[in-house]
Amino acid sequence: MSRSIAGRTHGCGDLRAEQVGEHIRVSGWVSARRNHGGVHFVDLRDRYGTLQIVGDEDASSEARSALADLHPEDCIQVEGTLRMRIEGQRKKDKPTGDVELLVEKLDILSRSARVPFEVQDEIDVPEELRLKYRYLDLRRRPMTKLIELRSRANHAIRCALQEDGFVEVETPLLTKSTPEGARDYLVPSRAQKGNWYALPQSPQLFKQLSMVGGLDRYFQIARCLRDEDLRADRQPEFTQLDMEMSFVDEEDVYALVESVMVRLYRDLKGEDLSAPFERMPYSESVRRFATDKPDLRNPLEIENLTAVAGNIGFGVFESVLESGGWVRGIRIPGGAELSRKQIDSIEQAARDAGAGGAAWCKVGEDGPTGPLSRFLKGEGGPEFMAALSAEVGDLLITIADQPRRAMVALDTVRRHCGELMGIVSGPDRLLWVTEFPLFEEIDDGEWTPAHHPFTSPFPEDISALAEGQKEGIRSRAYDLVLNGVELGSGSIRIHDSDLQQTVFSAIGMDVKEAKRRFEFLLEAFQYGPPPHGGFAIGLDRLYALLFEASSIREVIPFPKTATGSCPLTGAPSDVDPAQLDELGITQKSLKSE
Numbered sequence: 277m278s279r280s281i282a283g284r285t286h287g288c289g290d291l292r293a294e295q296v297g298e299h300i301r302v303s304g305w306v307s308a309r310r311n312h313g314g315v316h317f318v319d320l321r322d323r324y325g326t327l328q329i330v331g332d333e334d335a336s337s338e339a340r341s342a343l344a345d346l347h348p349e350d351c352i353q354v355e356g357t358l359r360m361r362i363e364g365q366r367k368k369d370k371p372t373g374d375v376e377l378l379v380e381k382l383d384i385l386s387r388s389a390r391v392p393f394e395v396q397d398e399i400d401v402p403e404e405l406r407l408k409y410r411y412l413d414l415r416r417r418p419m420t421k422l423i424e425l426r427s428r429a430n431h432a433i434r435c436a437l438q439e440d441g442f443v444e445v446e447t448p449l450l451t452k453s454t455p456e457g458a459r460d461y462l463v464p465s466r467a468q469k470g471n472w473y474a475l476p477q478s479p480q481l482f483k484q485l486s487m488v489g490g491l492d493r494y495f496q497i498a499r500c501l502r503d504e505d506l507r508a509d510r511q512p513e514f515t516q517l518d519m520e521m522s523f524v525d526e527e528d529v530y531a532l533v534e535s536v537m538v539r540l541y542r543d544l545k546g547e548d549l550s551a552p553f554e555r556m557p558y559s560e561s562v563r564r565f566a567t568d569k570p571d572l573r574n575p576l577e578i579e580n581l582t583a584v585a586g587n588i589g590f591g592v593f594e595s596v597l598e599s600g601g602w603v604r605g606i607r608i609p610g611g612a613e614l615s616r617k618q619i620d621s622i623e624q625a626a627r628d629a630g631a632g633g634a635a636w637c638k639v640g641e642d643g644p645t646g647p648l649s650r651f652l653k654g655e656g657g658p659e660f661m662a663a664l665s666a667e668v669g670d671l672l673i674t675i676a677d678q679p680r681r682a683m684v685a686l687d688t689v690r691r692h693c694g695e696l697m698g699i700v701s702g703p704d705r706l707l708w709v710t711e712f713p714l715f716e717e718i719d720d721g722e723w724t725p726a727h728h729p730f731t732s733p734f735p736e737d738i739s740a741l742a743e744g745q746k747e748g749i750r751s752r753a754y755d756l757v758l759n760g761v762e763l764g765s766g767s768i769r770i771h772d773s774d775l776q777q778t779v780f781s782a783i784g785m786d787v788k789e790a791k792r793r794f795e796f797l798l799e800a801f802q803y804g805p806p807p808h809g810g811f812a813i814g815l816d817r818l819y820a821l822l823f824e825a826s827s828i829r830e831v832i833p834f835p836k837t838a839t840g841s842c843p844l845t846g847a848p849s850d851v852d853p854a855q856l857d858e859l860g861i862t863q864k865s866l867k868s869e
């Protein structure tokens with residue numbers, strides 16, 4: 277065995293028939309106890325597995341009574357001789373099932389209080405309780421395994437990048453705001469009252485400054501902090517594999533990220549991932565799948581019905597089209613077989629996604645049936661059906677709404693129908709989505725960067741940008757998508773302070789404001805900044821997918837709940853008034869609000 281285990285001869289899970297007869301010392305936690313006619317058994321658990329400890333008539337009475345006096349989760353050390361279990365008691369399904377340790381000496385290292393849940397692998401424990409007692413939860417093999425996998429994956433990344441000449445650079449946590457589209461977590465300065473640090477939403481600016489610093493190839497497994505509205509798959513702090521390179525274009529970044537992904541699949545899953553990955557411009561992705569993160573394993577596609585939806589006499593379609601909205605449909609081959617309940621669930625999915633609903637029909641031998649069918653009997657019907665390439669046996673679903681809502685609903689309905697039909701399968705599909713717009717319009721008619729404001733526009737679009745155009749300006753940003761999940765984003769950056777100011781101005785940040793927030797970057801760009809670009813992969817999400825964990829919280833050792841609290845420590849919590857005083861902060865009374 278290559279592993280060395282301080283204080284012990286073996287890990288509990290390491291022992292096999294080959295060690296029978298050897299004097300063994302193991303340490304761990306009491307997992308289960310049994311007493312069969314005066315013979316005491318204890319399953320001793322450590323990180324490496326479980327070993328049966330036995331105290332029968334061959335053991336000293338002192339050792340036997342020590343064994344009898346144990347409680348679940350007591351931490352003990354046992355010495356003894358390994359022996360074969362008697363025939364008939366061997367457990368072929370357990371790695372150490374052939375052997376047992378006859379106790380000679382037992383030391384109680386520490387006692388355990390009564391545990392709030394049984395620390396057994398297969399027992400279902402409410403998540404809140406698991407998080408409150410995460411240290412007990414971590415003793416369970418499935419959790420230990422995920423954290424070990426995470427550590428191996430981080431190691432694989434570090435090896436791959438170090439071998440490729442990348443430098444691991446640690447960037448500050450106490451810093452100035454980096455805009456990634458979220459709210460900042462702020463930290464008050466005691467030494468300079470009234471001034472605040474922001475915790476980094478990402479190391480974006482420092483990695484760019486590292487390029488100005490000539491470091492050329494940067495990476496970091498970095499913690500990012502964003503005060504966003506939380507969702508099930510989001511954490512207020514999360515980990516990114518952050519990378520940046522100088523003198524590169526998109527192709528170099530794609531090749532780098534692909535090599536890291538190939539290495540992770542090989543080292544962690546033993547699978548050969550084929551690279552280069554597929555690519556698709558953003559506009560095509562939105563047209564065909566109504567999303568910028570399509571699951572390509574799902575064969576369903578969106579059809580644009582703008583040209584035909586106004587000719588079937590359906591008032592809803594007409595008014596949506598008149599107000600500049602979308603009418604789009606999805607053809608589901610074989611979907612006519614879905615039950616009424618299943619179709620109701622599709623309509624519900626559309627409503628949950630914010631759309632008014634979904635109009636549908638089934639296509640039978642005698643024509644369409646279902647709510648939409650009465651509009652398809654007239655003149656415009658055949659053309660409408662042809663636009664959806666409808667065939668007998670299909671279910672046709674349509675969504676009519678304002679573009680943003682329609683897009684979300686179509687994406688949701690497409691995913692839902694793919695699941696209902698059981699057609700989302702096959703090997704992992706990794707996809708580069710490219711040519712994102714530089715800006716997107718937010719509700720109040722203002723424009724915001726689609727990625728972040730340091731992303732370079734397409735060179736061909738710079739003059740239009742300089743003339744004030746925002747819509748349709750393409751960016752050199754790209755996302756990596758795995759089976760419908762966005763794994764990460766990146767871009768080729770602006771390295772020219774004038775162009776940077778043009779982008780700041782386009783999003784309503786005048787020179788004064790830009791200077792206040794980003795003077796250090798604009799100044800650095802005065803000193804020969806190299807062209808550069810990079811990428812960041814959200815590791816929590818990637819690991820949850822790679823290790824087939826049910827949520828990102830399973831692959832984070834000490835995660836927060838969906839409301840951003842830590843049941844283990846009680847954070848966030850109030851602070852001592854004296855601490856606030858020291859910081860020069862007065863707490864507004866929350867009760868009166």
Ligand code: ASP
Nearest residue numbers: 478480765766810811812
């Ligand atoms: N900083 C970006 C992010 O966190 C990634 C990048 O552009 O490299 O999404």
